[in-house]
Amino acid sequence: MAHVKAGAATTVVTHHLTKDYGEARVVDNLELKLKAGEIFGLLGPNGAGKTTTILMLLGLIEPTAGSIEVLGLDPSRHPLTVKRRVGYLPDAVGFYDGMTGWENLSFTAQLNRLGNGDVRINELLDEVGLAEARDQKAGTYSRGMKQRLGIADALLKDPDILILDEPTTAIDPEGVAEILTMIRRLAEERGVTVLLSSHLLHQVQAVCDRVAIFVRGKVVAQGAPAELASRGGGPEEVEFNTSSTDDKVRSALGQAGFVKKLEPARIRGNYVARIDRGSTNKLVSALVNGGVQLDGIRRTSDDLDEVYRRYFHMDDQGRD
Secondary structure (H helix, E strand, C coil): CCCCCCCCCEEEEEEEEEEEECCEEEEEEEEEEEECCCEEEEECCCCCCHHHHHHHHCCCCCCCEEEEEECCECCCCCHHHHHHHEEEECCCCCCCCCCEHHHHHHHHHHHCCCCCHHHHHHHHHHHCCCHHHCCCEHHHCCHHHHHHHHHHHHHCCCCCEEEEECCCCCCCHHHHHHHHHHHHHHHHHHCCEEEEEECCHHHHHHHCCEEEEEECCEEEEEECHHHHHCCCCCCEEEEEEECCCHHHHHHHHCCCCCEEEEEECCCCCEEEEEECCCCHHHHHHHHHHCCCCEEEEEECCCHHHHHHHHHHHHHHHHHC
16 A cells, blocks of 8 residues: 555545536535545446546536645646646547557657656656567557556656546456556655546455545545445454364354354365454354364455445445
8 A cells, every 4th residue: 555644735625526417416515635645546336427526637627516626726727737747547548559659658748848758758668567568559559558558658747646547447357466556656656646446346445545435426435445344334254263073163153143154164174154243352252162272263254345335236226
């Protein structure tokens, strides 16, 4: 995770941010505050309003109501200044297929009148792992290579904020891991604030310092992944290992009302128990007091996944 200092300056602030298209409210009273150097995840299904929010932050569309500050500036009034200081990788990144990766970046550098462009391009291609493919036509690049080229393109301006809209869509697992590792490194080494928009929970959870769950234009939950996970409220799952007999394990837990389900795991001597949240210590006590030799115990449930699915289920109900 990126290291965010206590009291770090805010880079993005929205207050009651709202966007309507006719009678349809796409973004509804959005309150966000991003800190310098953090990786912030906008997590939500397609159509939740994430891209519309990004376009308002960039000054590409105007809000219906509310306010935005990006690096202390109103994007609607200072769009060019904001664009110079914010790097953006859209969901559908496009390059000139007949030009090489290097030539595509050179074209961007010329458009933005960036000095020392050649040296910067070579450094960035190396940083995103495309140094050996610099002279290949962009049309021959895989989806993952194009996304990495897009990140290099967004970094040409040496931005203070990097906005990535669904950067891992349609990329193989190995490519996803490479891009997520790159995002973490950029935040840690450059101190750049990263806003990552995605509908994929495990990717956001793996890389983000804080997350906002976005459903039907509203932020329904916001905070650090561990903080959101603690709001799950339902049962949790733990796995424990023992050399004791099955009869002894079941006898020890037979009267334990906090144990909702107990079954053997795939590994011999391991059990998976579904228990009331916060009852791990009770489980340990019941096993030990029942004479069970407890060799190890760990939580296996993904609590944030539970929160995510609960809010998405609400969204599905709202669409019926």
